[in-house]
Amino acid sequence: MIVLDYRDKRPIYEQVVEKLERLIVSGALEPDSKMPSVRSLGMELSVNPNTIQRAYTQLEQEGYLYAVSGRGNFVAPESEWREGKKRKVLTEWEEVTKNAKEAGLSYEELADALKEAFGKEQS
Amino acid sequence: MIVLDYRDKRPIYEQVVEKLERLIVSGALEPDSKMPSVRSLGMELSVNPNTIQRAYTQLEQEGYLYAVSGRGNFVAPESEWREGKKRKVLTEWEEVTKNAKEAGLSYEELADALKEAFGKEQS
Amino acid sequence: MIVLDYRDKRPIYEQVVEKLERLIVSGALEPDSKMPSVRSLGMELSVNPNTIQRAYTQLEQEGYLYAVSGRGNFVAPESEWREGKKRKVLTEWEEVTKNAKEAGLSYEELADALKEAFGKEQS
Amino acid sequence: MIVLDYRDKRPIYEQVVEKLERLIVSGALEPDSKMPSVRSLGMELSVNPNTIQRAYTQLEQEGYLYAVSGRGNFVAPESEWREGKKRKVLTEWEEVTKNAKEAGLSYEELADALKEAFGKEQS
């Protein structure tokens, strides 16, 4: 389900958050489906359950999961996070684009790269 | 010259590196101009000179500064870092663009945002 | 593990870097094996842990080590540094060979020395 | 006569030593010819005469110059330094060759590089 990279500088729980978020956003984990328990996922990744709990808590705060007392954690419906995610990622994209502009990249270079990213033909 | 953000979780020296890199890349600090001494900038930011030293050292490794022992640190000529910076920032831009695409942003949305960033008229 | 030479004019951290690099390149320290902690190696060499930290950081930047926060520093797999090291050392070798030629050493003298270094029979 | 590189990490006097040594070894400065005075060379390089004096002193210790009180510094005859220089450079060459071998460079690679350095045809 997830592969951890121990050489990554980020803390483990953050990697778990990122990977799970990816799986949810991409639709690989369906809304309202049950997440593995912190204990089982901890076993699977050879990681302390506390670490998984921390990841789940953060995902809950960001609206990707909801917890049902005594039943476990579940994937939140898309409506909960879709717009927030888009806004967040767009803000970041604008920031990076600003940097790219400052570093001397031209509009044409970025427009081309954008087409390529979306598999459009080059003009 | 620089304002530190103490709420930022990144280490101080990294913030300093980032801000100075910005100033250099944007041209606010001219090539071969002298940087403030580690002691004076440390005073100004209420930070230990060693911390500034660390920032300067990293900037030197990345090609933005050069040190003349006993004389001070100086901004490196643009040719030293321009290409490397462009490549680095483009790689990051492509990564973020990929994320944006995965999060459901359309080609048109990003193309519009790109035009806006460069002050082009919307189509 | 390491012996420091206090008559050496180079900084301590650089000596540590050089000795450890030797140990790694020669295979005495195996890939993915754990390095001593900055504190323990500092004790052993009667040197401040910060100094060891600095050496480890540089070795990490050069691709010889990788750090796992909270777990320790580990020797990087050979593929990470082998090629870079060969290129670096060859460049240095060519430089020194050029000097030797300028100083009046003949091709024959160096060819003989080369055979000796590799344990070949003299022609 | 000499061009200094202010971005070089080595101290100025050491650069001066190295450049003058090169000029002497290569024969550009003839034995028993008079060196420029510390003051004039200092002027020429925009450097403190003390710095030049330091370089001259070191060159004298290494046998490349001899001082005549009140007359100035002169290039020593080749016999004074030729053998010492060869020995020194050969020792360094053997050291670097050992490193190259340890780093995984083969005898054939180095033999080829050696031929190239001396303009020999490859086998």
Place this chain on the structure above:
DNA sequence: GTGGTCTAGACCACG
């Protein structure tokens, strides 16, 4: 316990 960061204070070579 581990790496990572930071401070305060000190010493040195260099020019």
Place this chain on the structure above:
DNA sequence: GTGGTCTAGACCACC
């Protein structure tokens, strides 16, 4: 005065 190095001691996040 400048960069560079080093020490001693401290705090933090992570696991």
